[in-house]
Amino acid sequence: MNLSVDVVTVDPIARVMTLDWQVIDDSCIPSNFLIGDPFPSNCPLVNIYVDQNLLAPFQGNGNQPQPIGSSALSSSALSSTPIFQYNVSSLLLYASSSAVFRTTLAMYSRSGAIGGPVNNRRALERSPENYPFDTYATAVIMFAQTNDTSAFVTLSIDDPTGIAFGYYVKAKRLFEDQSAPVDPGFDFVYLPLVISRAALVKTYAIVAIMAMWSITLCLVAIALKAVVFGHTMDSAALVVPAATLFAFTSLRSTLPGAPAQFGAIIDFVGTLPAIALLLVATVICLMAFLLRRPAERHTERHGGGAKDEGTLTQDSS
Numbered sequence: 001m002n003l004s005v006d007v008v009t010v011d012p013i014a015r016v017m018t019l020d021w022q023v024i025d026d027s028c029i030p031s032n033f034l035i036g037d038p039f040p041s042n043c044p045l046v047n048i049y050v051d052q053n054l055l056a057p058f059q060g061n062g063n064q065p066q067p068i069g070s071s072a073l074s075s076s077a078l079s080s081t082p083i084f085q086y087n088v089s090s091l092l093l094y095a096s097s098s099a100v101f102r103t104t105l106a107m108y109s110r111s112g113a114i115g116g117p118v119n120n121r122r123a124l125e126r127s128p129e130n131y132p133f134d135t136y137a138t139a140v141i142m143f144a145q146t147n148d149t150s151a152f153v154t155l156s157i158d159d160p161t162g163i164a165f166g167y168y169v170k171a172k173r174l175f176e177d178q179s180a181p182v183d184p185g186f187d188f189v190y191l192p193l194v195i196s197r198a199a200l201v202k203t204y205a206i207v208a209i210m211a212m213w214s215i216t217l218c219l220v221a222i223a224l225k226a227v228v229f230g231h232t233m234d235s236a237a238l239v240v241p242a243a244t245l246f247a248f249t250s251l252r253s254t255l256p257g258a259p260a261q262f263g264a265i266i267d268f269v270g271t272l273p274a275i276a277l278l279l280v281a282t283v284i285c286l287m288a289f290l291l292r293r294p295a296e297r298h299t300e301r302h303g304g305g306a307k308d309e310g311t312l313t314q315d316s317s
Contacts, residue, residue: 001023001025001026001027001046001086001144001153001154001155001156002023002024002025002026002155002156002157002158003021003022003023003024003155003156003157003158004021004022004024004157004158004161005019005020005021005140005157005158005160005161006019006020006022006160006161006162007019007160007161007162007163007164007167007169008020008102008162008164009164010107010136010164010166010167010169010195012107012128012134012136012257013128013259014056015106015107015108015136016056016104016105016106016107017104017105017107017136017138017164017169017193017195018102018103018104018105019102019103019104019105019140019160020100020101020102020162021084021100021101021102021103022098022099022100023086023099023100024158026043026086026088027154028042028043028088029043029088043088044146044147044148044149045085045086045087045146045147045148046085046086046088046144046145046146046147046153047082047084047085047086047144047145047146047147048082048083048084048085048086048101048142048143048144048155049078049079049080049081049082049083049142049143049144049145050079050083050103050140050141050142051079051139051141051142052075052079052081053075053076054105054106054138054139054140054141055083055103055104055105055106056104056105056106083101083103084101085147086099086144105138105139105140105193106138107136107137107138107195108126108136108137108138128259128264129259129263129264129265130264130265131197131205131255131257131258131259131264131265131266132197132201132202132205132206132255132257132258132266133196133197133202134196134197135194135195135196136194136195136196137192137193137194137195138192138193138195139190139191139192139193140157140189140190140191140193141188141189141190141191142155142157142188142189142191143155143187143188143189152187152188153187154187155187155188155189156189157189157191159171160193165256166197166198166201166256166257167195167196167197167198167257168195168196168197168198168199169193169194169195170193170194170196171191171192171193172192172193172194197257201256201257204255204256205255205258205266208251208252208254208255208270209266209269209270209271211251212248212251212270212271212274213270213274215244215274215278216244216274216277216278216281217277219240219241219244219278219281219282220277220278220280220281222281222285223241223280223281223282223284223285223288224284226284226285226288227284227287227288238282238285238286238289241278241281241282241285242282244278245275245278245279245282248271248274248275248278249271249275252267252271
C-alpha cells in the first residue's frame with residue numbers, strides 16, 4: 001500500500017504541523033483493473049496506525065477539539081487505535097468516502113531522530129527565537145494491519161509535497177527502502193521530517209535588517225556631522241529620524257512568519273540596536289537645532305533677507 005502526503009500548515013509556536021494523507025496505490029488491486037471488472041474478493045479491511053505520542057493532543061474543530069483514541073493515557077505500547085480504516089471494496093461505490101485522512105503531528109526540539117538524545121546546544125536553533133533560521137523535527141511512524149487477522153500490511157510513503165506557506169519540509173530518509181521491516185513479522189514506516197523556513201523568507205528577513213542598519217547608519221552620520229563639524233541642518237530634516245522610528249516597527253511586523261512578540265534574535269541584532277541608534281540620532285539632531293545661535297535661525301527663517309537688505313542700502317547710497 002502506497003500513501004502520498006501533503007504538508008498543509010506548520011505552526012512553530014504551537015509546535016504542530018498538519019499533513020494530508022491519501023491512499024494512491026494498493027497491491028490488492030491489480031494494475032490492469034478497470035471499472036466493471038470483477039472486484040477482488042480477497043481484499044480485507046486495513047487499519048492504519050500512527051504513533052499516538054507523536055500526534056498533537058487534540059485535532060478536529062478548534063472550538064470543539066476531539067481527543068485522539070479512546071484513552072487519554074499516554075503509553076509507549078503499540079498503538080491500538082487506528083487513525084484510518086481503509087476499505088478497498090467500498091472505493092468503487094459512488095457513495096463511499098474518499099481514501100484520505102489528516103493528521104496533526106507534534107514537532108520536537110531534538111538533535112536527531114525521535115527518541116534520540118537531546119542536544120542542548122541546538123535547542124535554540126529549533127525555537128522561534130532563532131527566526132528566520134529556526135528548524136524543527138518530527139517523524140511519521142506508521143504501520144497497517146488487516147482488521148480480521150491483524151496481519152501486517154506493507155506500507156510505503158512518498159516524499160512530502162504541497163506547500164506550507166513560508167516553510168520547507170524535507171524527508172530525511174534513514175533507509176533506502178522505508179518499507180523494509182526492521183523486525184521479522186513487524187512492518188512499519190519511519191520517516192523523519194525536517195522543517196525550516198523557506199529561502200525567500202530568510203532572504204526577506206536579511207534584506208529588512210540590512211535596510212534598517214543602512215538607514216540608521218546614514219542618519220547617525222548626518223547627526224554627527226551636524227554636531228562635530230557644525231554643519232547647518234535644515235529643520236525639515238528633523239522629521240526623517242522621528243518618522244523612521246515608527247517605520248522600523250512597521251517593517252518588523254511585515255516579516256513573514258516572525259514571532260508576534262518582541263524577543264527573537266533578529267530583534268536583538270537588528271530591530272533593537274537600530275531603533276536605539278536612531279533614537280540617539282534623533283535626540284542629537286533635535287539638540288543641535290535647539291542649541292543653534294539665534295542668528296543662524298534668523299538667517300534660515302528669512303532666507304538671507306537681512307543680507308539682501310544691507311546690499312540694497314549700500315547701492316542706494
